[in-house]
Amino acid sequence: MDNPAVRRCAYALLGVLAVLPLLATAxxxxxxxxxxxxxxxFGIAAMSLDLILGFAGLFSxxxxxxxxxxxxxxxxxxxxxxxxxxxxFGAAIAVSAFAAFVIGLVSLRTSGxxxxxxxxxxxxMVYFLAISINAFGGDDGLEISAPSALGLDLREPLVLxxxxxxxxxxxxxxxxRLVNSRFGMVIRAVKYNESRMIAVGFPTPRYKLTAxxxxxxxxxxAGALLANQTLFVSPSLIQWVRSGELLxxxxxxxxxTLVGPVIGAILYLLLEQVLSGWTVYWPGIVxxxxxxxxxxxxxxxxxxxxxxxxxx
Amino acid sequence: xSDALLATAGLTKRFGGLVANxxxxxxxxxxxxxxxxxxxxxxxxxxxxxxxxxxRPDSGTVHFxxxxxxxxxxxxxxxxxxxxxxxxxNVVAEMTALDNVALAVQAHDGHSFRFWRSARLDQGLRAxxxxxxxxxxxxxxxxxxxxxxxxxxxxxxxIGMALAGRPQLLLLDEPLAxxxxxxxxxxxxxxxxxxxxxxILLIEHDMDAVFALADAVSVLVYGRIIASGTPAxxxxxxxxxxxxxxxxxxx
Numbered sequence: 001m002d003n004p005a006v007r008r009c010a011y012a013l014l015g016v017l018a019v020l021p022l023l024a025t026a027x028x029x030x031x032x033x034x035x036x037x038x039x040x041x042f043g044i045a046a047m048s049l050d051l052i053l054g055f056a057g058l059f060s061x062x063x064x065x066x067x068x069x070x071x072x073x074x075x076x077x078x079x080x081x082x083x084x085x086x087x088x089f090g091a092a093i094a095v096s097a098f099a100a101f102v103i104g105l106v107s108l109r110t111s112g113x114x115x116x117x118x119x120x121x122x123x124x125m126v127y128f129l130a131i132s133i134n135a136f137g138g139d140d141g142l143e144i145s146a147p148s149a150l151g152l153d154l155r156e157p158l159v160l161x162x163x164x165x166x167x168x169x170x171x172x173x174x175x176x177r178l179v180n181s182r183f184g185m186v187i188r189a190v191k192y193n194e195s196r197m198i199a200v201g202f203p204t205p206r207y208k209l210t211a212x213x214x215x216x217x218x219x220x221x222a223g224a225l226l227a228n229q230t231l232f233v234s235p236s237l238i239q240w241v242r243s244g245e246l247l248x249x250x251x252x253x254x255x256x257t258l259v260g261p262v263i264g265a266i267l268y269l270l271l272e273q274v275l276s277g278w279t280v281y282w283p284g285i286v287x288x289x290x291x292x293x294x295x296x297x298x299x300x301x302x303x304x305x306x307x308x309x310x311x312x
Numbered sequence: 313x314s315d316a317l318l319a320t321a322g323l324t325k326r327f328g329g330l331v332a333n334x335x336x337x338x339x340x341x342x343x344x345x346x347x348x349x350x351x352x353x354x355x356x357x358x359x360x361x362x363x364x365x366x367x368r369p370d371s372g373t374v375h376f377x378x379x380x381x382x383x384x385x386x387x388x389x390x391x392x393x394x395x396x397x398x399x400x401x402n403v404v405a406e407m408t409a410l411d412n413v414a415l416a417v418q419a420h421d422g423h424s425f426r427f428w429r430s431a432r433l434d435q436g437l438r439a440x441x442x443x444x445x446x447x448x449x450x451x452x453x454x455x456x457x458x459x460x461x462x463x464x465x466x467x468x469x470x471i472g473m474a475l476a477g478r479p480q481l482l483l484l485d486e487p488l489a490x491x492x493x494x495x496x497x498x499x500x501x502x503x504x505x506x507x508x509x510x511x512i513l514l515i516e517h518d519m520d521a522v523f524a525l526a527d528a529v530s531v532l533v534y535g536r537i538i539a540s541g542t543p544a545x546x547x548x549x550x551x552x553x554x555x556x557x558x559x560x561x562x563x
Contacts, residue, residue, distance in 0.1 A: 182418055182426040182434070189415050192404045199364070199402070201390030201419035201477060210425065 054256030057191030062123030070223025096220020141234025254300030395479030464495030
């Protein structure tokens with residue numbers, strides 16, 4: 001980002017996440033380690049959505065489809081006895097990227113509400129496909145017998161935590177480079193004024209499609225990590241409600257900042273964790289909070305953090 | 313015809329029953345400023361759309377620098393040196409003036425599938441963009457978001473973005489639209505300087521500006537070119553006077 005306060009915020013967050021396991025160990029409750037791991041995985045997924053939503057201005061309501069494709073790729077490979085982790089992650093990224101390429105090729109011909117509907121339609125197609133294939137568990141989902149073999153024991157919560165943390169840090173840092181690169185400048189300008197970018201000589205569709213594919217691939221990677229944590233995948237991963245949750249994380253955290261959506265993911269799952277213990281109506285409370293957040297400050301939680309810093 | 317930088321032959325565009333451009337033969341010679349004038353509804357916007365690649369002609373051809381570009385998309389025309397500005401200010405308002413021009417420079421500096429180096433620290437983009445802003449006397453305003461520039465400054469920036477690609481031809485769609493007398497004079501001076509090195513095709517309502525700047529004028533009325541020639545010849549042309557200039561000179 002251009003805003004140094006956002007960058008500082010990102011490094012501070014990475015710092016906290018790096019030392020958090022020490023704290024959890026001190027408390028002696030490894031359960032929280034798993035919760036934070038899950039938060040970081042969704043943080044990666046939310047960042048991938050932010051790339052197309054916050055930077056390129058593409059409102060996808062089907063982004064969970066890549067989460068599902070990444071997860072199912074791992075599950076299906078291990079179902080057929082492939083245990084190699086590099087195969088798992090490589091395939092999850094490749095298949096998601098390919099799916100994003102196909103979906104993007106069709107949906108990027110439209111924009112606005114129509115783009116939203118087409119991405120939703122694609123994710124619903126994949127959702128019903130996942131339900132209907134009984135060989136892969138259908139509605140019941142598919143269990144994964146063992147995590148991806150990477151030469152590390154991903155069953156160990158602490159190991160998984162740091163694998164996910166390293167991935168998050170890598171995606172965040174590469175993401176910052178990308179949005180400030182020549183490529184990043186093009187997709188950001190396209191968000192505001194595509195016709196001008198065409199007139200100036202950019203073949204804009206191929207830049208948008210590339211951003212879409214990168215986004216899908218990163219989200220697929222998050223899906224593969226998620227499958228390794230839960231050792232189970234089911235069609236609910238792909239449901240459009242999931243896509244909606246990703247949108248909430250990005251918007252509540254702060255669009256177009258990369259780190260904002262990570263914070264959004266952490267807060268959303270934190271609320272889910274805390275509130276669902278009190279009441280089954282917790283999504284209503286989250287909805288009300290989101291309403292307030294969007295009305296008060298359009299820049300999300302990250303806006304509050306960075307603005308206050310500037311005022312101080 | 314052979315020394316024409318831009319030439320159309322029988323260029324026609326219909327919208328339903330309306331013939332917006334009716335078999336237009338236009339030849340813009342290399343060098344100098346060629347103006348197209350015409351009353352509202354004459355088909356100027358349609359013509360620009362067809363020249364720049366936003367509208368597909370129903371029939372006829374467009375040749376640019378000896379190449380048939382009739383079926384080239386807009387971005388490819390820009391890549392070949394066909395720069396344009398818009399009637400309604402069309403810039404990236406959320407970015408700075410320098411960003412806008414730097415993006416225009418970038419569009420002509422190979423592909424942009426470069427993901428690592430910061431574009432804003434890239435002197436290969438920033439330095440030429442700065443030079444253009446300096447020439448436009450916008451260098452003091454380079455780091456302001458475009459939304460904070462005055463209307464006249466935005467009009468100038470619009471021209472600067474078109475200049476960034478070092479175009480062979482600059483198609484300017486009413487660059488004086490909505491400007492006050494002072495801003496207007498500034499843009500006319502700028503165009504006078506630019507036309508010494510770049511061919512300009514100017515679509516403009518401001519007759520004083522057109523006759524001050526133009527080396528050649530074409531008059532578009534009801535979708536047809538009714539006259540082409542030197543400004544002096546156009547002034548004398550009785551058909552043009554009847555169709556168009558009569559009102560203006562009476563005013």
